[in-house]
Amino acid sequence: MANGTTKARTESQVYLSTRGGDYDLSFEDVVLKGLAADGGLFLPHEIPVAADWLSWRDLSYPELALRIFSLYISTDEIPTEDLRGIIERSYSTFRADDVVPLVHLQDTNLYLLELFHGPSYSFKDCALQFLGNLFEYILARKNVGKEGKDRHHLTVVGATSGDTGSAAIHGLRGKKDVSVTILHPKGRVSPIQEAQMTTCTDANVYNLAVNGTFDDCQDIVKALFNDPETNAALHLGAVNSINFARILAQIVYYFYSYFSLARKNEAFKIGDKVRYVVPTGNFGDILAGYFATRMGLPVEKLVIATNENDILDRFWKTGRYEKQAAPASDAAGGLEVDGVKAHEGGVRETLSPAMDILVSSNFERLLWFLAHEFASTVGMDEEFTRRQAGQEVEAWLRDLKNKGGFGPVYMDVLNSARKTFESERVSDPQTLETIKDFYSKVGYVLDPHSAVGVTAALRSLDRTGPAVPHISLSTAHPAKFAGAVELALKDEATFNFEAEVLPEEFVGLDKLPKRVADIDNDWKAVREFVKAQVQKEIEG
Numbered sequence: 001m002a003n004g005t006t007k008a009r010t011e012s013q014v015y016l017s018t019r020g021g022d023y024d025l026s027f028e029d030v031v032l033k034g035l036a037a038d039g040g041l042f043l044p045h046e047i048p049v050a051a052d053w054l055s056w057r058d059l060s061y062p063e064l065a066l067r068i069f070s071l072y073i074s075t076d077e078i079p080t081e082d083l084r085g086i087i088e089r090s091y092s093t094f095r096a097d098d099v100v101p102l103v104h105l106q107d108t109n110l111y112l113l114e115l116f117h118g119p120s121y122s123f124k125d126c127a128l129q130f131l132g133n134l135f136e137y138i139l140a141r142k143n144v145g146k147e148g149k150d151r152h153h154l155t156v157v158g159a160t161s162g163d164t165g166s167a168a169i170h171g172l173r174g175k176k177d178v179s180v181t182i183l184h185p186k187g188r189v190s191p192i193q194e195a196q197m198t199t200c201t202d203a204n205v206y207n208l209a210v211n212g213t214f215d216d217c218q219d220i221v222k223a224l225f226n227d228p229e230t231n232a233a234l235h236l237g238a239v240n241s242i243n244f245a246r247i248l249a250q251i252v253y254y255f256y257s258y259f260s261l262a263r264k265n266e267a268f269k270i271g272d273k274v275r276y277v278v279p280t281g282n283f284g285d286i287l288a289g290y291f292a293t294r295m296g297l298p299v300e301k302l303v304i305a306t307n308e309n310d311i312l313d314r315f316w317k318t319g320r321y322e323k324q325a326a327p328a329s330d331a332a333g334g335l336e337v338d339g340v341k342a343h344e345g346g347v348r349e350t351l352s353p354a355m356d357i358l359v360s361s362n363f364e365r366l367l368w369f370l371a372h373e374f375a376s377t378v379g380m381d382e383e384f385t386r387r388q389a390g391q392e393v394e395a396w397l398r399d400l401k402n403k404g405g406f407g408p409v410y411m412d413v414l415n416s417a418r419k420t421f422e423s424e425r426v427s428d429p430q431t432l433e434t435i436k437d438f439y440s441k442v443g444y445v446l447d448p449h450s451a452v453g454v455t456a457a458l459r460s461l462d463r464t465g466p467a468v469p470h471i472s473l474s475t476a477h478p479a480k481f482a483g484a485v486e487l488a489l490k491d492e493a494t495f496n497f498e499a500e501v502l503p504e505e506f507v508g509l510d511k512l513p514k515r516v517a518d519i520d521n522d523w524k525a526v527r528e529f530v531k532a533q534v535q536k537e538i539e540g
């Protein structure tokens, strides 16, 4: 279905829904809608190949972001100088000069990409600082000359397992014409993460502690977006990685770290292949790596690192995407599926709580590309192929909803997933061991999510041998997860959490006044809460 004419735009600057209901949308439509009306996620019609990527090697982070974003956003939507301004404002808030420093930790070919130097100390800032400024820009443009109730008010509702929430709040607090309500699973985020969110008392920020899991929070958000009445009345906006702008912003650090590696390692030549290892939950971060790969970055493999919530790892091993496997649990609560351990009873609480996710939202986007590749073998035209891909994704997602899973997928589909990705599952004991090892060997303190990645990277290095450089993404600052870090390092005589890890901003955070409301796991209750807050804001 064509929703408008977009003659001046390239195919990578117009967007469709993974379930086939929307087609030909602009970047602004996609950023403001977040989720498609058919429940699908937005994707550009095609991923652009960056023919000139070699010439990007010496660009600063903001300059590189501008090059990459320009491939996905037409200048008739956001003029280049405006986009440059949005980008510069977004990355000027980072504590590191090069935004995302690359650190060589060991005598092996393993590098750590530190993505936690933004305001909320997690990788989410790389995208949410940008998204906050983008919303502000779009709203200012929409509201020129408008007053009071005529102004377009964006009602952001987001779900978090701890990091998206505080990054979104830092990106949106105090901004005009936008309010943000963040749902977190009560008692399942770390104390610092909870305090980072709930101690923000700006008038446009609301926190809800949901009696449920992260997946329940994510389902509530999607239910609100899928309710046409609520959406029309409130102008809902998304900060989760369902919003394509989140994925777009994350592509940048794959390219940037590749060039950083070339500067650091003389043996490494531009054009050589790299493995990226990504601690994975909702599949947004690694999906950005997939985009970078398709754009032309020489990636040997993308390695998915899951914690014990391993739906993705099981998919790569079995071709089945199932919330939980068949019964018959072993002593540890684990289950055996094709020789692969799974578990029953929903999401498991781990030491890397931000990845305690049962269903990975962005996996739907990869499924679309896999289905598209499969459909293209039939040899029909592009429109037909896209329609086929949308129908396949819709059928898979229907089975996931109604039957709790789908698959096994066709072997060709699984093989095509395996061409680009490998997967690893990392248990809590292995996570603790890695934190301890890295501290005792090189004095570096990993947060538990980054430790899941590093554990997977070491296994991957064992397979490839040391010739293949590995960049493991470090997704959060260790101070956010004091419990896991102190547990891992309790026997290290010299370790002192306050002196070595804790940033000044976090000291005394738990003593500040908090604003948070408890709420049932019920999307209608959340809808009523949000409606009432927005009403007050618009009137007051």
Ligand SMILES: Cc1ncc(COP(=O)(O)O)c(C=O)c1O
Residues within 6 Å of the ligand: 122, 162, 163, 164, 241, 279, 280, 281, 282, 283, 284, 285, 286, 354, 355, 449, 450, 475, 476
């Ligand atoms: C610290 C941390 N690491 C890793 C992840 C997983 O990233 P993604 O959901 O993009 O797969 C998250 C949350 O999503 C996180 O907060």
Ligand SMILES: N[C@@H](CCOP(=O)(O)O)C(=O)O
Residues within 6 Å of the ligand: 159, 160, 161, 162, 163, 164, 165, 239, 240, 241, 242, 281, 282, 284, 354, 355, 361
């Ligand atoms: N780990 C995330 C979960 C939400 O993921 P998102 O990338 O879709 O926003 C968190 O910390 O909130």
